[in-house]
Amino acid sequence: MSLAQIEYFVAVSETGHVGRAAEALRIAQPAVSRQIRNLEDELGARLFVRSARGMQLSEAGDVFLEHARAILAQIDDARRAVQARGRRSGEP
Amino acid sequence: MSLAQIEYFVAVSETGHVGRAAEALRIAQPAVSRQIRNLEDELGARLFVRSARGMQLSEAGDVFLEHARAILAQIDDARRAVQARGRRSGEP
DNA sequence: GGAGTTTACGAATGTCGTAACTATC
DNA sequence: GATAGTTACGACATTCGTAAACTCC
Numbered sequence: 001m002s003l004a005q006i007e008y009f010v011a012v013s014e015t016g017h018v019g020r021a022a023e024a025l026r027i028a029q030p031a032v033s034r035q036i037r038n039l040e041d042e043l044g045a046r047l048f049v050r051s052a053r054g055m056q057l058s059e060a061g062d063v064f065l066e067h068a069r070a071i072l073a074q075i076d077d078a079r080r081a082v083q084a085r086g087r088r089s090g091e092p
Numbered sequence: 093m094s095l096a097q098i099e100y101f102v103a104v105s106e107t108g109h110v111g112r113a114a115e116a117l118r119i120a121q122p123a124v125s126r127q128i129r130n131l132e133d134e135l136g137a138r139l140f141v142r143s144a145r146g147m148q149l150s151e152a153g154d155v156f157l158e159h160a161r162a163i164l165a166q167i168d169d170a171r172r173a174v175q176a177r178g179r180r181s182g183e184p
Numbered sequence: 185g186g187a188g189t190t191t192a193c194g195a196a197t198g199t200c201g202t203a204a205c206t207a208t209c
Numbered sequence: 210g211a212t213a214g215t216t217a218c219g220a221c222a223t224t225c226g227t228a229a230a231c232t233c234c
Contacts, residue, residue, distance in 0.1 A: 001167065002095060004199090018214060028201050033215060035199085043174050052208035052213070060177045067170030074166055075093065078159030082135050085152045096224090110189060120226050125190060127224085144188070144233040 003075065005039045006068045008032050009047065013065050017054045095167065097131045098160045100124050101139065105157050109146045 011021035012032065022029040040047050047061035057065060103113035104124065114121040132139050139153035149157060 001171070003093065019212090029213085030202090030215075031200055037215085043171065045174055045177070047174070050207095050214070054213070060174050063177045064170060064174040067166065067173060071163060071166050071170065074159065074163050078156060078163060079093070079135065081159060082137055082139070082152050082156040085137070085155045109187095111187090121188085122190075122227090123225055129190085142189075142232095146188075 001039065001042055002035075003072075005035045006071055008035045009039060009061075010065065010068050010072065012036060012048070012055055013057055013061065013068075016056065093131065093134055094127075095164075097127045098163055100127045101131060101153075102157065102160050102164065104128060104140070104147055105149055105153065105160075108148065 008021065008025065008031075011025055012018055015021045015024065018032050018036070019029050022032045025032065036047070043060075043064070045060040046058050047064055048055040049058050100113065100117065100123075103117055104110055107113045107116065110124050110128070111121050114124045117124065128139070135152075135156070137152040138150050139156055140147040141150050
């Protein structure tokens with residue numbers, strides 16, 4: 001599991017399409033498709049139901065989405081907190 | 093920022109040494125040293141005070157450590173939650 | 185001089201993009 | 210036949226490990 005995979009997953013969840021997500025992320029579709037598949041393989045669960053019109057969250061995917069957003073938010077918090085503290089007392 | 097960097101950082105924080113952390117992580121020292129440096133560069137703050145006897149958390153590092161642990165815990169939560177749900181209603 | 189960290193460099197791994205394939209409507 | 214996702218494959222980038230160099234007691 002990588003942060004990129006989590007970001008890709010959230011993008012696909014929000015757009016409902018691998019293609020739209022890839023466009024928003026400024027990368028090509030296959031990269032997104034592969035990472036989603038890798039993530040599903042690692043977790044041992046299908047996160048999306050594939051249909052001919054796009055990607056719909058499965059139950060497991062729905063559960064994961066909340067956690068994924070929390071993780072990304074926490075990463076952001078961490079970055080902000082350490083940068084604020086780092087500037088105050090840190091480097092030359 | 094990557095999950096590996098966060099794991100390496102926590103390991104160095106807990107052991108107080110790059111070498112001990114590397115041993116615990118089952119990888120070589122330089123890999124840990126580089127990732128810590130990359131993390132510091134990206135965050136724009138020194139996370140450790142280097143001394144001749146090891147690595148001590150700086151103030152910024154202390155702040156980051158709490159967040160780092162929270163992130164890893166949340167990753168674990170996510171994994172557990174989606175696996176529990178995935179097995180129940182998911183794959184063939 | 186010894187314990188510990190960092191730099192240098194080649195090897196291995198992973199990720200990406202283009203192009204071709206598959207499937208569903 | 211059009212739309213959307215996946216597979217194949219070569220190119221690019223990142224990360225790793227071994228070996229050597231550096232630093233502070």
